[in-house]
Amino acid sequence: MWILSVFVIYLVVLAAIGVYCMRFNRTLEDFVLGGRRMGVWVTAISAQASDMSAWLLVGLPGAAYLGGLSAIWLLVGCSLGIIFNWVVIAPRLRRESERYGSLTIPDYLASRYSGGRIPMVRITAVAIILLGYATYIASQFVGAGKVFETTFSNVETHWGMLSISYHSGMLIGVGIILLYTIMGGFMAVSWTDLAQGMLMVLTVVILPLVGLVGLGGLAVLGDKLTAFDPDILSVGGRFNKDLGAIISTSGLGFWIGVLMKNMSYGPGYPGQPHILVRFMALKDPKKMRQAAVIGIVWSILSMAGAIAVGLVGRAMLGYMPDEERVMPALALKLMHPAIAGMMIAGAVAAMMSTVDSQLLVAASAVEQDIYIRLFGGKAHGRSAVWIGRITILALGAAALPIAWTGPNVLDKVLDAWGILGAGLGPVITMGLLTKRANRYGAIAGMIAGVSVVYFWKSIAPFVGLENLLDNGAIPGFTLNLILLWTVSLITGGSNVNDGQDSSGM
Numbered sequence: 001m002w003i004l005s006v007f008v009i010y011l012v013v014l015a016a017i018g019v020y021c022m023r024f025n026r027t028l029e030d031f032v033l034g035g036r037r038m039g040v041w042v043t044a045i046s047a048q049a050s051d052m053s054a055w056l057l058v059g060l061p062g063a064a065y066l067g068g069l070s071a072i073w074l075l076v077g078c079s080l081g082i083i084f085n086w087v088v089i090a091p092r093l094r095r096e097s098e099r100y101g102s103l104t105i106p107d108y109l110a111s112r113y114s115g116g117r118i119p120m121v122r123i124t125a126v127a128i129i130l131l132g133y134a135t136y137i138a139s140q141f142v143g144a145g146k147v148f149e150t151t152f153s154n155v156e157t158h159w160g161m162l163s164i165s166y167h168s169g170m171l172i173g174v175g176i177i178l179l180y181t182i183m184g185g186f187m188a189v190s191w192t193d194l195a196q197g198m199l200m201v202l203t204v205v206i207l208p209l210v211g212l213v214g215l216g217g218l219a220v221l222g223d224k225l226t227a228f229d230p231d232i233l234s235v236g237g238r239f240n241k242d243l244g245a246i247i248s249t250s251g252l253g254f255w256i257g258v259l260m261k262n263m264s265y266g267p268g269y270p271g272q273p274h275i276l277v278r279f280m281a282l283k284d285p286k287k288m289r290q291a292a293v294i295g296i297v298w299s300i301l302s303m304a305g306a307i308a309v310g311l312v313g314r315a316m317l318g319y320m321p322d323e324e325r326v327m328p329a330l331a332l333k334l335m336h337p338a339i340a341g342m343m344i345a346g347a348v349a350a351m352m353s354t355v356d357s358q359l360l361v362a363a364s365a366v367e368q369d370i371y372i373r374l375f376g377g378k379a380h381g382r383s384a385v386w387i388g389r390i391t392i393l394a395l396g397a398a399a400l401p402i403a404w405t406g407p408n409v410l411d412k413v414l415d416a417w418g419i420l421g422a423g424l425g426p427v428i429t430m431g432l433l434t435k436r437a438n439r440y441g442a443i444a445g446m447i448a449g450v451s452v453v454y455f456w457k458s459i460a461p462f463v464g465l466e467n468l469l470d471n472g473a474i475p476g477f478t479l480n481l482i483l484l485w486t487v488s489l490i491t492g493g494s495n496v497n498d499g500q501d502s503s504g505m
Contacts, residue, residue: 006341012175036098038281039192044294046190047278048082049197049298050357051269055413056200056306058143062324064310068232069467074256075303081269084297086292088281089270092432094288097280105129105273106369106426108280110494112431113439121372121439121463124446126365128423129273131450135361136416137395138402140252140355144173145403147328147344152429170403176353178396187353190281190358201298203343204305207327208336212310224315232314263415267477268421272427273365274357363391414471415453422449426484435496441488449480 038046060280064071077124093108100111106125148169214219230313269275282288304378306327313326316333320326367387396461423446430437452459 001156006338006469007345010345013195017195023066037282037283038278039283041294042190042194043282044291045197045298046357047291048273048295048299048302049193049200049355050189050198050274051082051272052302052354054423055139055143056302056329057203057287057309058146058324060303060306061313061327062322063306065314065320065323067307067328068229068311069235071307071309072235075307078303079300082296084266085269085275085279086295089276089429090292093279094282094285094354095430096432097132098285104364105276105428106367107221107373107433109427109442110369110373111441112159113427113437117238120443121446122369124443125424126369128419128446128450129362129365131454132416132419132423133358133395134399134402135412135419136354137358137399138411139416140358141170141174141399141403143150143324144410145170146322146325148172155196156234160228163244167404170400174396174400178393189360190278191317192356194457196301197298199342199345201305202302203327203331204302204309207331207334208308208312208345210318211309211330214334215315216314221312221315225311228314241483242288257505265417265473267294268417268425268473271421271425272417272422273361273420273424273470274354275362276428277357280491297456337448342461359392359395363389364394384442414473418453418456418471418473418476419450421473422453422480425449425477427482430481430484436488437484438488438491440491441446441484444483444487445480445484449476450484452479 045270047262057358060074063074096102096112097108102111104110106122106129109125110119110122145166146169148164149166212218212221214223222233256356270406279288282291309327310323310329313320313330317326317329320329331340334340335343373385427437427442431442453472453476456475459472459475
């Protein structure tokens with residue numbers, strides 16, 4: 001009963017934030033960027049909380065539970081991408097998006113690569129966002145369903161026993177997210193992400209520490225883990241599903257595997273619109289460095305804690321048929337029900353902090369880049385806000401069928417991350433760093449990058465990489481970058497728009 005009460009209070013608070021923030025949504029810029037008046041802490045924590053998603057408290061602990069300490073390479077790859085985003089992308093994107101008056105990432109790309117009458121850059125960017133987010137949003141719905149089912153499968157209440165199934169839990173989580181996102185827009189999303197980000201980091205720091213005390217210290221943890229599998233503490237280990245054990249590797253093959261697989265998250269960071277819009281919304285560009293320090297520290301601490309949750313969970317819980325349920329199961333075992341309720345709320349918070357951002361970014365792209373820019377819609381003031389709200393509702397409903405069968409969260413996140421990173425990352429990066437990239441190179445690169453990721457399972461056997469790469473993120477990113485640069489040089493270089501026009505190709 002304690003768990004349920006705390007959980008309900010948490011969800012009510014989120015909904016209340018959405019209701020409160022409704023008053024601030026007077027214009028389209030308010031709804032999609034918070035009027036560019038976000039503070040340092042809100043910008044920093046909300047950017048990284050929207051990044052981590054259910055992957056942080058569901059997928060990453062599960063990866064550490066199965067693969068042991070080798071999950072640390074995911075931390076390294078992500079950390080490099082996060083640092084690059086804050087140091088290289090964030091200050092430039094904040095400055096350039098304001099100069100062009102861009103409210104969305106496709107809006108910025110259309111402005112940067114303008115110069116023709118056919119808006120192919122904008123159309124391609126919007127298509128990539130919708131394709132990537134259909135899978136990404138669904139993966140977060142899956143995380144919500146798993147957490148609710150694990151937590152509330154058999155809870156005693158004043159009215160009898162409560163049992164929430166995977167599908168019921170998913171629908172509850174989706175309903176709350178849609179409520180506060182539709183009502184509060186970017187400001188509600190950012191403030192709820194700040195609260196959820198703090199809850200997430202506290203969960204992954206406190207939970208493994210309590211587990212370590214319960215086990216008797218690091219030495220006991222190590223003994224229990226190596227008794228399960230001698231290679232579980234090897235940074236070169238890799239879980240083999242066929243053998244049901246960790247295989248330790250080394251040498252050139254290991255390092256190729258690390259760079260091509262475990263660190264594949266890193267290059268995708270400049271292509272994630274739900275993170276990038278936070279940079280665009282910071283009120284004072286001079287405080288970007290301060291925000292960067294906060295965001296980077298939060299991310300590294302959170303990922304390290306999530307890996308520790310998986311390792312402690314393996315030692316304390318033993319075998320679990322679904323490794324992605326390790327965090328809520330460990331919280332239920334170790335903590336007072338009220339505290340466990342808050343920690344499990346943190347898992348749902350991780351999912352919510354990403355879904356709300358992605359729904360808002362996708363809705364903004366449909367409204368700003370399709371309805372207004374392409375079709376000449378004249379939505380102004382509150383009517384523009386309501387168009388965004390209806391789009392959010394439609395996108396949430398569209399993602400449900402993908403999530404209904406309950407696929408693996410980490411696998412789906414990797415697929416979506418690859419589509420966005422390989423499709424948008426190079427054109428955003430090169431657009432900010434050089435004037436030599438043009439619209440022809442951008443279009444060729446975006447289409448090629450997404451195609452490689454989308455059809456990777458068919459391509460990989462022909463190039464001998466089916467056992468090395470789970471997705472085509474790195475090959476897609478590389479091909480996008482190569483085509484962007486070579487096609488731009490062949491077709492004459494720069495299409496940089498130095499004015500305020502964002503209606504070009």
